[in-house]
Amino acid sequence: MKKYDPLEDGISSVELIRVSGSDLDIANAARVSYGKISYELSEKDKKLVSFLMMHDHTSPFEHNQLSFRIKCPMFVARQWMRHRMHSYNEISYRYAQAPIEFYTPKKWRYQHQINHQASEGEFENIEVKRKYQESIDLAVKTYQEMLESGICRELARGVLPVCIYTQFIFTTNLHALTHFLKLRLSEGAQWEIRQFAQAILEMATEYFPASLQAWAEKNSINITKSVD
Ligand SMILES: Cc1cc2nc3c(=O)[nH]c(=O)nc-3n(C[C@H](O)[C@H](O)[C@H](O)COP(=O)(O)OP(=O)(O)OC[C@H]3O[C@@H](n4cnc5c(N)ncnc54)[C@H](O)[C@@H]3O)c2cc1C
Structure with a gap:
């Protein structure tokens, strides 16, 4: 699976380590209301996924899981972990000696x-x-x-200063993730966390293209555009 260096300093990283579920599972979570199931993602299913996203039918987006391994400055992690609808496990500098890795802004x-x-x-x-x-x-x-x-x-x-690097595992589902992305891709969010959010969006879109393209359209977000 891919690994990104969102801050482009050779230290930061976002790695998608596990994915379960697909756009098809999202369509099927909605179709169970009618006792129906699809075995291959059809154009009709993609339209259904898009409709669900556009109209905030959020629960079908919860039957999947994405896990990322993140390496980011401590102050980015502090902002990140304010989001409570995800699971986290982080390195402990009680157990491990802190690495000599610090974030220095390029600009x-x-x-x-x-x-x-x-x-x-x-x-x-x-x-x-x-x-x-x-x-x-x-x-x-x-x-x-x-x-x-x-x-x-x-x-x-x-x-140690808050620009020290930390590492954690971040596990989420598409409902919780899109909420995180909306807040942390916005212009009001700090540039550094926006780079991580953009990397996550690009990686997740490979696995849930119909869902995340609909979400990006709904929120006027460009999936591949780097954030300034
Ligand atoms: C640009 C920006 C600036 C910020 N500045 C500050 C700041 O200065 N100081 C600061 O302390 N925080 C700040 N925050 C953090 C912010 O207040 C939120 O804690 C953070 O964005 C997580 O949002 P959330 O609660 O919606 O997400 P999550 O914690 O992931 O929760 C998702 C959703 O679940 C529901 N939910 C979760 N927990 C509860 C609950 N206890 N009760 C009711 N509903 C719940 C809500 O609907 C919530 O939107 C900032 C965030 C951003 C994006």
């Missing part, structure tokens, strides 16, 4: 002038970038010194 952005939670433009200042890296280096050095002195991992990790 720094200014604080948005009007929208308090947003960013805009491109900030060019080599001195600030150098200080960002220096503070990571100092945090890593302190972390390692604390571990060497015998301090436990669960407390020493407190010195």
Whole structure:
């Protein structure tokens, strides 16, 4: 199965590790209302799937499962896990020593002038970038010194910045996933999590093309367009 590097830094990743179900299962979940079943996805089934999506008949989209292995900065994971209708298991820096992998933005952005939670433009200042890296280096050095002195991992990790990478398994169904995608692909969401949402949308569409094309059309979303 495919693996993407959404932040294009050679560290971030989204890997689709398991899929069960298909557009046909979604059509059949709806057809059971009439005691009917299809064995091959017909044009009629695709139209039915599209109708269900367009009219918010959501329950037929819950009889499937997609599991992804995600590697993202800790602050992206914090936003991600606010979504409660999914299952998660994450690496623990109580059990494992934290990796020396941190996210450094390729492009720094200014604080948005009007929208308090947003960013805009491109900030060019080599001195600030150098200080960002220096503070990571100092945090890593302190972390390692604390571990060497015998301090436990669960407390020493407190010195690490939120741009540190974390890993987790994210399992969902198409109903819950489309809700997540709608919120995290929107312009109001942070650029970094939007890159992950876009990668997930592209990967999931390979397995549920009728459903996700209908969803994208409904929400005026371009499935393959990269998000700015
Ligand atoms: C751009 C953006 C900015 C944000 N900023 C902040 C912020 O500043 N601070 C902050 O704390 N959060 C923030 N959030 C998180 C946001 O408030 C939601 O917690 C998050 O988007 C998850 O949405 P959700 O509850 O709809 O999704 P899920 O948790 O996946 O839930 C899906 C749906 O299930 C139902 N549901 C789930 N749990 C309950 C419940 N307990 N009661 C009733 N219905 C439930 C709701 O219909 C919900 O829409 C932000 C989110 C976005 C997208």
